Amino acid sequence: MFMEPITLSKTxxxxxxxxxxxxxxxxxxxLIVTDNxxxxxxxxPYKKKGTVDEIFGKYxxxxxxxEDINTPTIDEWDDV
Structure with a gap:
């Protein structure tokens, strides 16, 4: 849900x-502050950074x- 920013002058x-x-x-x-x-x-607003568990915990x-995620992917480039 997008909320339109508040706009006010410096005064x-x-x-x-x-x-x-x-x-x-x-x-x-x-808040957008305007001058003339x-x-x-x-x-x-300040947003607290989430921990790894908070962000990825549901996964x-x-x-x-x-397969082994550390396996080199060089073979894939030969097909290009």
Missing amino acids: ELEERLLEICTIIEETGRE GKPVLKIV YGKLVIH
Whole structure:
């Protein structure tokens, strides 16, 4: 689900900084800060990097390798 970024001028950001920070934290939306109507900054929520187990854990025990994964693949290039 894509959420449109919030766009504010530098002045509006200065006036509403705490409110906007809370919105970004809670919704994950990005913020585009403008100066004289032109985008100058993009503020994005911080995302914690996942561990290997968090990212690939659902695949443990489901991947089947039918040969030694360290086998050279030179023979494959001879066919090209």
